[in-house]
Amino acid sequence: MLQPEQKQAARAIVERLTEPCAHCDARHLSVCQAVEDPYLEQLAALVTTIELAPHDTMVTEGDPAGHYFNITYGTVKIYKLLPDGRQQIIGFSFAGDFVGLSVRENYAYSVEALTPARACRFDRKRLEGLLTKFPKIEHQLRSQTSDELAIAQDQMLLLGRKTAKERVASFLLQLSHRAKRLGQPANPVVLTMGRADIGDYLGLTIETVSRTFTKLRAEKLIALGANNTVHLELNALSELSGAWN
Amino acid sequence: MLQPEQKQAARAIVERLTEPCAHCDARHLSVCQAVEDPYLEQLAALVTTIELAPHDTMVTEGDPAGHYFNITYGTVKIYKLLPDGRQQIIGFSFAGDFVGLSVRENYAYSVEALTPARACRFDRKRLEGLLTKFPKIEHQLRSQTSDELAIAQDQMLLLGRKTAKERVASFLLQLSHRAKRLGQPANPVVLTMGRADIGDYLGLTIETVSRTFTKLRAEKLIALGANNTVHLELNALSELSGAWN
DNA sequence: CGACTTATTGAAGGTCTTCAACGCGTGTGG
DNA sequence: CCACACGCGTTGAAGACCTTCAATAAGTCG
Structure with a gap:
């Protein structure tokens, strides 16, 4: 029953x-x-x-x-x-x-x-x-x-004017902002798409996306966790992304 | 009077x-x-x-x-x-x-x-x-x-996926289509903007735009006339631009 | 005509791409 | 249970396309 x-x-x-x-x-x-x-x-x-x-x-x-x-x-x-x-x-x-x-x-x-x-x-x-x-x-x-x-x-x-690093930073911030808007935590974001799709979104190749992630990690602007989780250094990324403030 | x-x-x-x-x-x-x-x-x-x-x-x-x-x-x-x-x-x-x-x-x-x-x-x-x-x-x-x-x-x-040549070809066709839509002749188009602005529109530099015009002219896909007029080889440009047909 | 802006062309350089190899995790079938 | 294949991400080396820097030519306007 x-x-x-x-x-x-x-x-x-x-x-x-x-x-x-x-x-x-x-x-x-x-x-x-x-x-x-x-x-x-x-x-x-x-x-x-x-x-x-x-x-x-x-x-x-x-x-x-x-x-x-x-x-x-x-x-x-x-x-x-x-x-x-x-x-x-x-x-x-x-x-x-x-x-x-x-x-x-x-x-x-x-x-x-x-x-x-x-x-x-x-x-x-x-x-x-x-x-x-x-x-x-x-x-x-x-x-x-x-x-x-x-x-x-x-x-x-x-797509027209940003460098690869700026593009990836902007992308990660987009995900963060969207999560916040939906009432989810803004900071560790989850990548529900693969490198290939990130590349096709940012006008880059898979390899460039991967290398850029590696660089950002080396500079401690992001940390890659399990399950496609990414911890973000929001302020530094925002600076990098070309945001106006 | x-x-x-x-x-x-x-x-x-x-x-x-x-x-x-x-x-x-x-x-x-x-x-x-x-x-x-x-x-x-x-x-x-x-x-x-x-x-x-x-x-x-x-x-x-x-x-x-x-x-x-x-x-x-x-x-x-x-x-x-x-x-x-x-x-x-x-x-x-x-x-x-x-x-x-x-x-x-x-x-x-x-x-x-x-x-x-x-x-x-x-x-x-x-x-x-x-x-x-x-x-x-x-x-x-x-x-x-x-x-x-x-x-x-x-x-x-x-901006994300086309080459310089494809971008310029697409741009010229845009101008042509717009002219036609406004009831003006589709073919000799007039560039009312400078190379710098074309570059900033297409995500290229002035120099690349200029070089690309030169190449297109060499390949007889366009002809530069007086007063910023450009004659277009519409079919060939359309092919180049990545249009679907 | 002469100063200025705009377009073109050349040479060197850099960023991103392409081609290629390797590592890692997962899932499947022997 | 393990071998192996497959998908996916990472990394390396070479190359291409576009950019940057620089000089020249062409066009514009007082």
Whole structure:
């Protein structure tokens, strides 16, 4: 027979299935915060939850853009390819991040899971239909898009003008800031992506990333721990990264 | 006494001053197309026209973001600086382009005129106030922001993974496409910015840009004409640029 | 015309890349 | 249980591309 805690857990699972949004862990982080509880069911009606294993593809560049996604667990990479296979990672997305914000007819990038991951999938057409009813969502989408634009612009500065050391320092600080924003500890950060993906994000090769980590460790700006944990010397890294202060 | 054409010109000027938006050359290109004629005056009420000479600063990174701008004439550059003076140009804006789309409290970049330029300046707070009345504008702003995001992502691919030659080829094609979109000839493009700014846009130095132009000319992919005009071998450049087709 | 800015070209140098080898941890099958 | 393969990260050596430093040429404007 079920123990009380088990009963509770079972009920929670059922509720998640029937009212997924009301219990969404990522809700306060995302567009969905624009919708008040009583209207959540309208949002829930056009949501599917999807599960991804590492290397699973969520979105393929060039395909018709039929869905928006809200990552609720794990890490995914958003990337573009050149015809000869060179890859540029546009960004990593974690729980709470919205993916697929384009207004265009086709996706301009591919999205792939790096870790086991979960996401809410919104039908784009139907979500667009809700916008007149919930203008707050449109505003939320714009706000989100605008934030992403600002991040992209920072990354352009990084890719165009920073040295390898500055790039890696900036990257580690990004992870730290993101963790803090999500209410997690800012300091030991966990690398949920490999060296290859860090390289493709920073416009460097695997080897340069590795060498740069080694140098930063030698200078005691970082310490590599177990399980891809990295302890950061936040102030020194911030100085290095070219932050304005 | 005034000739008929002069009279007509004078009347046009007066109308421009009293109903700036109705006669805006850039209107069909910008957010303003979301507002129907009868409501234009509400938009016009919060607009100021500003004139800029080359090197005039329109926006300074870090300043409170009080205005949106719509370029109606000339070329401006949008850029970010590192503390030591390294510069990354985020983009060039021409007639019809909207500048300052951020949702944040402070500008994340500076904007400076490269040529004599003109712009419509919108009070941000007051424009935001109109959004509930004209939800179309909010949508238009989101759409515009989303387009800029897609452009920024393309540029990240360029900065992170393309060679100097590919970067310059991509840049020239950008200019060509933009000209076509504005209904101007796609082929001989005019460079309204200097080598230094092209370099700061492409993540290269002046010298590399110059050398790359020379190489492209030697390979007959471009021909440099008078007045900063460049004739393009569109197909060959497109091949070179890493475009997908 | 002469001073200034901007573009081009050359030579040397540096940072990052490429190619290659090695170490480490994990998982699987004999 | 161990051997071995495989993926991933690290390190070394050589090389390439772009940068830096420097000089010259071309264009602009008073």
